[in-house]
Amino acid sequence: MRAVRAERRRQARKERRERVEELAGVMTAPQAPLVWRAGWRGKAAAAVVCALFVTLAEHPAGAGLAHQRPGDLLSAVWSSLFMGWLFSVLALWRVTADQEGVYIRRLWSTRLLPWSTITRVEMRHDGQLEFFGRHTPEPLAGLFAPPWMGRVARSDRGSRAADTLSAMALHDDLRPAVRVERGPGTGLAPWIVLLGVVLYLAVEFLPHWPLA
Structure with missing residues (x-):
């Protein structure tokens, strides 16, 4: 079984080398830098994930920060930052x-x-x-x-x-x-913090906004 897997990997590497050389034979040098970034599918998935988080997250019992216990506050902030990280990985x-x-x-x-x-x-x-x-x-x-x-x-x-x-x-x-x-920009950390704050505020305050 191990020999079969090794042979498959060897064949896959061979096919990949051949594919790369075939592509190199028809390529020309780009006149501008090439950029790959998240497409509409990744951005849509990130938006859906964040919307589900705001909708399904357990809302605080009180109407503001003063009514939360430190443990609840820490959990809410941490989960919001995690969702900010997930959004950034998917969309940014x-x-x-x-x-x-x-x-x-x-x-x-x-x-x-x-x-x-x-x-x-x-x-x-x-x-x-x-x-x-x-x-x-x-x-x-x-x-x-x-x-x-x-x-x-x-x-x-x-x-x-x-x-x-x-x-x-x-x-x-x-x-x-x-x-x-120009410089290609900073890392994801500033976006994670910003999105985490936005998501935390949404979970904290949106449930208390009047609907009418």
Whole structure:
């Protein structure tokens, strides 16, 4: 059984290399940085998750902060920050490829992976891109539709992004011809805090607003 799995992995790697080289044969260097970010499906899923949280969350018994126990307050703040993190992961991720390398939006900042440190990029079963390099750990980025969902929706956006980045890592003449004009932005942490505060206030005060 182990030998069968090893053979399947070897065959999958071979097919992936062939697919990347086939793509490299028809690619041309982009004249602007390439950007991958959350699509409408990811943003819609994030909005639905937040709406369900506000609707189904247990509302405080009192009518304000003064009526809450410290434990209830801490639980509400923590759950709101978690939902802010989930929203950011689903809707605000971004991967940018330019002349120097690939910018990955992380929790606290946006990280640059130079092309010289990237050997290949693969899409995992959970829809994230995994970057492999000689001297760096394998960071994860993005959140595309998982392969099974992509087959249902007939979309290979994540696999195409992984193959494109792999081709650029292998062939320097296929990389974007310019650098990003300005900084690629901060990490997700400020958005998580902001969204967490908004969600907490919604859960805390919306139930007490008059309906008429």
